[in-house]
Amino acid sequence: MKREVIVAITSENIYQLPYSINTMAVDWAQRDLERPEGTKNYLLIQCLSGYGKIHFGDKRFSIEPGDVFIWKPDAEQYYYDSGNESWCVNWISFNCIGLPIYMEESFYVSKDCPISLGLSMFDTIKKRIQEETVEGHIQAAVALFSFLSEIYICDRQAINKVDGFDITLVSDYMKQNLTKQLTLDGLSEVFHFSESYLCRLFNRVYHRTPIQYFIELKIDKAKRLLLSDGEEKIRDIAKQCGYEDQVYFARVFKKYVGMSPSIYRKSQVQ
Amino acid sequence: MKREVIVAITSENIYQLPYSINTMAVDWAQRDLERPEGTKNYLLIQCLSGYGKIHFGDKRFSIEPGDVFIWKPDAEQYYYDSGNESWCVNWISFNCIGLPIYMEESFYVSKDCPISLGLSMFDTIKKRIQEETVEGHIQAAVALFSFLSEIYICDRQAINKVDGFDITLVSDYMKQNLTKQLTLDGLSEVFHFSESYLCRLFNRVYHRTPIQYFIELKIDKAKRLLLSDGEEKIRDIAKQCGYEDQVYFARVFKKYVGMSPSIYRKSQVQ
Numbered sequence: 384m385k386r387e388v389i390v391a392i393t394s395e396n397i398y399q400l401p402y403s404i405n406t407m408a409v410d411w412a413q414r415d416l417e418r419p420e421g422t423k424n425y426l427l428i429q430c431l432s433g434y435g436k437i438h439f440g441d442k443r444f445s446i447e448p449g450d451v452f453i454w455k456p457d458a459e460q461y462y463y464d465s466g467n468e469s470w471c472v473n474w475i476s477f478n479c480i481g482l483p484i485y486m487e488e489s490f491y492v493s494k495d496c497p498i499s500l501g502l503s504m505f506d507t508i509k510k511r512i513q514e515e516t517v518e519g520h521i522q523a524a525v526a527l528f529s530f531l532s533e534i535y536i537c538d539r540q541a542i543n544k545v546d547g548f549d550i551t552l553v554s555d556y557m558k559q560n561l562t563k564q565l566t567l568d569g570l571s572e573v574f575h576f577s578e579s580y581l582c583r584l585f586n587r588v589y590h591r592t593p594i595q596y597f598i599e600l601k602i603d604k605a606k607r608l609l610l611s612d613g614e615e616k617i618r619d620i621a622k623q624c625g626y627e628d629q630v631y632f633a634r635v636f637k638k639y640v641g642m643s644p645s646i647y648r649k650s651q652v653q
Numbered sequence: 654m655k656r657e658v659i660v661a662i663t664s665e666n667i668y669q670l671p672y673s674i675n676t677m678a679v680d681w682a683q684r685d686l687e688r689p690e691g692t693k694n695y696l697l698i699q700c701l702s703g704y705g706k707i708h709f710g711d712k713r714f715s716i717e718p719g720d721v722f723i724w725k726p727d728a729e730q731y732y733y734d735s736g737n738e739s740w741c742v743n744w745i746s747f748n749c750i751g752l753p754i755y756m757e758e759s760f761y762v763s764k765d766c767p768i769s770l771g772l773s774m775f776d777t778i779k780k781r782i783q784e785e786t787v788e789g790h791i792q793a794a795v796a797l798f799s800f801l802s803e804i805y806i807c808d809r810q811a812i813n814k815v816d817g818f819d820i821t822l823v824s825d826y827m828k829q830n831l832t833k834q835l836t837l838d839g840l841s842e843v844f845h846f847s848e849s850y851l852c853r854l855f856n857r858v859y860h861r862t863p864i865q866y867f868i869e870l871k872i873d874k875a876k877r878l879l880l881s882d883g884e885e886k887i888r889d890i891a892k893q894c895g896y897e898d899q900v901y902f903a904r905v906f907k908k909y910v911g912m913s914p915s916i917y918r919k920s921q922v923q
Contacts, residue, residue, distance in 0.1 A: 515873070518810075
């Protein structure tokens, strides 16, 4: 047997799930595939053994065991084995309602997903679907969402490391110093990097300068304080975010949030 | 302290989550509330202690500890304590992208959710949000989706029981007999119910007659067989679904699915 396909079908369409699985399979000898038109559903594949390659537009990706790749509907699909040995994959064809998460691109590849994570997700979903109940389908959707979240988190943790340095050390330091006014100069001294290297790091990971990022952390803290205690004076909140001058704080807040602190507080009341 | 509010804020809006939490809180003494305009987000509340009541349109709901209720955005919100003692609730304000799941109505109440399920979900989400990281927010979204699914499953299991009888016993019996042609008469004999009572049961839970439901189970099986082995003859698939006459099977299939078995098979190929 080269292939085992599990078809997820339920006649009860009385509910709307954010994810629903159509078919899934393990392919013990994945053949080469060229689908310029793509498929009408999302397609998620995890390579279990062997090596392959994927072409997407001008890009070439080498696929190793563990790697996960996802195509959006109608995105071109080209994948090939390495020529030496056949490869074995698990795949799931699924739908999303609403906007698709995480993946802004038509093709998403994750190089940092442990193979065991995918195997356990496929196993859970397979069992749930084979129950052939609505409950089983709902639980399969939860398992798929959970898996998509896990691979995204794995990727983010990999992205946070630039040249072996974990940039969250800097952002954690910032979070501990929100009552202060940190400078680029001060940060570069603490972390023994040049100012320009620090800027490059932040730009690569957060698409912002270190100081922009620091101010946004302060604004986040201010938002939390404004909402969690509706009575606290804005002057005191400003101080807790490192702004002695309440008027200046209000100006910065408005620049980032689009409204003054007091209007923000009123607008968000539950 | 009467209230502890946790505000979920992250400045990184680079991802789209199917669920995202805005604020959550435990209210030790929930006051009466009248919001004819509702709130701009989804609002989920679980009663932890005390008794309350909710008005929604013409309907009145008595609220006991454990009960969960959810309002869609802009749906009128009226709730009151029982008059004798104050009540304590957990609440979460959240957004959904895409279509909301499960709840076709603007107001959804679940009477069958174990109190511990809600408490553990609130606790997980609270911890995740307080991490103040993107990863934490994603995991909070997974926990919320998982909880919404669990309460829906609890409710379905309660709905399946009518007058103390679990209707899934009948649907399981049908699933074991898909190669046969069951009749209403035969079913009523097996389960010692009158035919008309059996019809009422099925109409209440599945909004179909028992025989319609049975045919849909056969069609589901046929769909699975058509897709999981692209080579199997349609005549043989018909037989496995209890249809000796392939032409008659194709007619029934087309009536339920909107296309012939062979066109369905081609249309679904991944």
